[in-house]
Amino acid sequence: xxxxxKKPNKKAQRKTVKKRHLSQxxxxxxxxxxxxxxxxxxxxxxxKLRTSLLPENVSIQxxxxxxxxxxxxxxxxxxxxxxxxxxxxxxxxLVNGPNSMGWRRLPDQRNVQVRKIFGDFxxxxxxxxxxxxxxxxxxxxxxxxxxNNGIIHFFWQGDLRLELRYQVPAVVQSRQGKIAVIMDxxxxxxxxxxxxxxxxxxxxxxxxxxxxxxxxxTSLLQEKGREYMIHMPMQPRSYPRTNxxxxxxxxxxxxTKTRQLxxxxxxxxxxxxxxxxxxxxxxTEESEGMRIVLNELKKHELFFIDSRTIGDSVAFSxxxxxxxxxxxxxxxLDNQDDISYIRRQIRxxxxxxxxxxxxxxxxxxxxxxxxxxRLEQRWLEQQPVDFVSASKLVHVY
Numbered sequence: 001x002x003x004x005x006k007k008p009n010k011k012a013q014r015k016t017v018k019k020r021h022l023s024q025x026x027x028x029x030x031x032x033x034x035x036x037x038x039x040x041x042x043x044x045x046x047x048k049l050r051t052s053l054l055p056e057n058v059s060i061q062x063x064x065x066x067x068x069x070x071x072x073x074x075x076x077x078x079x080x081x082x083x084x085x086x087x088x089x090x091x092x093x094l095v096n097g098p099n100s101m102g103w104r105r106l107p108d109q110r111n112v113q114v115r116k117i118f119g120d121f122x123x124x125x126x127x128x129x130x131x132x133x134x135x136x137x138x139x140x141x142x143x144x145x146x147x148n149n150g151i152i153h154f155f156w157q158g159d160l161r162l163e164l165r166y167q168v169p170a171v172v173q174s175r176q177g178k179i180a181v182i183m184d185x186x187x188x189x190x191x192x193x194x195x196x197x198x199x200x201x202x203x204x205x206x207x208x209x210x211x212x213x214x215x216x217x218t219s220l221l222q223e224k225g226r227e228y229m230i231h232m233p234m235q236p237r238s239y240p241r242t243n244x245x246x247x248x249x250x251x252x253x254x255x256t257k258t259r260q261l262x263x264x265x266x267x268x269x270x271x272x273x274x275x276x277x278x279x280x281x282x283x284t285e286e287s288e289g290m291r292i293v294l295n296e297l298k299k300h301e302l303f304f305i306d307s308r309t310i311g312d313s314v315a316f317s318x319x320x321x322x323x324x325x326x327x328x329x330x331x332x333l334d335n336q337d338d339i340s341y342i343r344r345q346i347r348x349x350x351x352x353x354x355x356x357x358x359x360x361x362x363x364x365x366x367x368x369x370x371x372x373x374r375l376e377q378r379w380l381e382q383q384p385v386d387f388v389s390a391s392k393l394v395h396v397y
């Protein structure tokens with residue numbers, strides 16, 4: 001007899017289908033949870049990795065804006081400049097500037113003040129930068145230069161107010177120039193530092209205190225017998241929009257706080273021989289704060305080099321007055337992150353050394369900057385200049 005087929009149990013079928021649906025939904029849920037967990041773990045790992053490579057005391061957001069100075073075009077914005085402001089600028093940059101070895105007041109001539117300046121006539125690039133800054137103040141001030149006669153005239157509203165007399169520049173026989181290159185913003189990574197040390201050029205690193213690799217950088221440099229500096233964070237003109245980093249020197253801080261910050265910089269970059277300002281276009285305009293900073297450096301026998309991120313910086317002149325070893329920046333090499341531009345600036349730097357004998361250049365650990373030095377290395381070896389550490393070009397006036 002044929003076997004009678006059992007009718008399918010519809011209730012059981014529905015249970016099986018339902019079970020399959022539940023099983024499939026569970027698999028989708030588990031896969032989603034796994035994927036979300038994996039993404040979360042990756043994000044945490046990336047944040048930890050990035051934090052380890054960034055300065056310890058600087059947030060990610062602030063580090064992205066941690067450039068050597070505030071955006072171009074904002075540097076010279078200020079309240080209305082007065083006649084006294086411009087006169088102070090002339091005093092800081094010329095009468096007591098880096099080229100002046102002292103001065104003497106001569107008798108006034110028709111209400112025109114006359115000063116005899118001892119020292120070399122300022123270089124053309126230095127004067128061009130000063131003239132440009134005066135023009136940006138949008139005041140009725142004007143500087144007229146007569147290099148052949150050794151005279152600089154300062155006019156206000158078309159009237160001659162000040163005459164600076166220098167010895168007429170003599171034709172100098174060719175001598176070996178000296179160049180100190182400072183590389184700012186070091187300490188965030190050891191990679192650029194190792195590349196710098198592979199160059200056959202002496203470059204002085206300036207390390208940002210508090211950065212993640214600051215201490216490792218000092219250890220590596222000490223092993224190599226190389227000197228280094230502290231890149232001291234100071235308030236820029238566009239603060240707080242532009243962030244100089246955590247624990248920066250800011251206007252309005254107490255004398256005690258200022259001294260404590262400078263001491264913390266020295267502790268964070270042990271063994272440094274001197275310092276220069278990181279940003280600071282606003283801070284270096286104020287004598288009171290700079291005197292406290294410079295006095296602290298002098299106590300510990302450290303020099304200070306004015307990066308001159310602003311034309312009317314008083315940092316150099318204040319350091320000079322207190323007998324601190326000091327100098328001032330002559331040229332920036334990498335205002336543009338472009339290899340061709342930087343190579344031209346490197347050659348300009350060498351030409352300045354032929355004119356001024358001693359030149360201080362500032363650059364940054366950009367890939368383009370390091371590559372430009374590699375490409376120019378052979379040419380530089382053939383030039384009549386010596387590359388020296390920054391400490392060789394600071395002086396007591």
